Every structure is written in C-alpha cells, then in structure tokens.
Amino acid sequence: xxVYEKHILPRILHLVMRSRDLARLRAELVPQAxxxxxxxxxxxxxxLPFYGAGVDAVTGLDASPELLSIAEKNNVGxxxxxxxxxxxxxxxxxxxxxxxxVLTTWTMCSIGDVGAALKEMRRVxxxxxxxxxxxxxxxxxxxxxxxxxxxxxxxxxxxxxxxxNRDIDGLVREAGFDxxxxxxxxxxxxxxxxxxxxxxxxxx
Numbered sequence: 001x002x003v004y005e006k007h008i009l010p011r012i013l014h015l016v017m018r019s020r021d022l023a024r025l026r027a028e029l030v031p032q033a034x035x036x037x038x039x040x041x042x043x044x045x046x047x048l049p050f051y052g053a054g055v056d057a058v059t060g061l062d063a064s065p066e067l068l069s070i071a072e073k074n075n076v077g078x079x080x081x082x083x084x085x086x087x088x089x090x091x092x093x094x095x096x097x098x099x100x101x102v103l104t105t106w107t108m109c110s111i112g113d114v115g116a117a118l119k120e121m122r123r124v125x126x127x128x129x130x131x132x133x134x135x136x137x138x139x140x141x142x143x144x145x146x147x148x149x150x151x152x153x154x155x156x157x158x159x160x161x162x163x164x165n166r167d168i169d170g171l172v173r174e175a176g177f178d179x180x181x182x183x184x185x186x187x188x189x190x191x192x193x194x195x196x197x198x199x200x201x202x203x204x
Contacts, residue, residue: 018046041062126204
C-alpha cells in the first residue's frame with residue numbers, strides 16, 4: 001500500500017463523506033438500527049452520531065486501520081458499547097447469528113469480493129435481523145451507465161477500489177437477502193455517474 005492509499009486517501013474520504021446530502025440519508029436510515037450492530041465499512045465513524053436509543057453495542061469493521069484511527073480520534077463518546085475491528089468484509093470474524101443489525105454505507109462499491117462479503121453479512125445476522133444499507137451504484141439511465149462503465153477502472157485506481165457500476169439491489173438479492181425496502185435515485189449534488197443511490201432494508 002502506497003503513501004496515497006495509506007495516508008492521503010483516508011483523509012480525503014473523511015472530508016468528502018461529510019456532505020449534507022449524505023448526512024440526510026444517514027439521518028433517515030441509521031436510527032433504524034437496533035440491538036447489537038455490526039457496521040461494515042465503519043470508515044471514519046461518520047454514522048456514529050446517528051445511532052438511536054435502540055442500539056446496545058456497535059462493532060465497527062473496516063479494512064483500513066487508518067480510517068479506524070480517525071474514527072477513534074473523532075469519537076466524543078457514545079451511549080452504547082463501541083469497538084473497532086481492522087478486517088476485510090469477506091471474512092467476518094464473528095459467529096453465525098451474532099448481530100441484530102448489519103449496517104453498510106457507501107461500502108459495497110469498494111469491497112473486492114462483494115458477493116462473498118454480503119454472504120458473510122447474512123451469516124452473522126440473527127433471524128429477524130436486518131441489513132440496512134446506503135450505497136451508490138449503477139444508474140438506470142443508459143447514458144450515465146455508459147460513462148460509469150467507461151470510467152470504472154480509472155475511478156477505482158484513484159478512489160481506493162471504488163466501483164461506479166455495481167447493481168446493488170441485485171447483489172443483495174443474490175446473497176440470499178429478502179428486500180424489505182428499497183429507495184433509489186440520483187442525489188441533488190455531484191456528478192450523475194457517482195450519485196445514483198440505493199437506500200434499503202433487507203432480512204436474512
């Protein structure tokens with residue numbers, strides 16, 4: 001891992017992911033988490049202030065120790081137990097049926113084997129538990145799709161392996177989840193190839 005990926009990119013991501021558009025989506029979804037929560041792709045911890053009173057504990061999983069370090073430094077205290085695990089999502093180090101909620105926000109785009117990761121998320125989710133997700137991915141607009149496909153490789157090299165053109169709800173279904181809710185659409189701000197968003201809830 002080079003200097004850019006290790007030291008510069010985590011700080012860029014922390015700044016970019018603080019936009020009002022994204023905060024609005026966080027405020028809509030994150031408070032629905034309950035019980036014992038696994039947040040896959042905790043990043044710099046920007047979801048932490050949005051958790052509600054129904055949460056007992058949050059385990060933040062992220063492949064980037066640098067982003068987790070930012071999360072630890074910025075955490076001003078929570079009403080729930082909080083711990084951090086530096087690990088990729090394709091091999092989650094917890095027993096089957098361990099969590100009431102699995103949360104992922106703007107993370108599926110950059111996981112190497114996202115199919116394997118989603119199956120792991122389903123494995124550690126308790127019966128009756130939910131996967132909550134906010135992601136960006138493939139637009140239904142053919143013109144936007146063309147640009148997403150054209151620039152996907154270049155964008156990934158600049159943005160930590162982020163893919164522009166993943167079919168998020170399709171991937172969730174393929175992993176065995178049942179979708180309970182799905183809202184999609186372009187955000188108000190930002191290039192259309194980056195801003196087609198999926199907000200959803202799914203059960204195991």
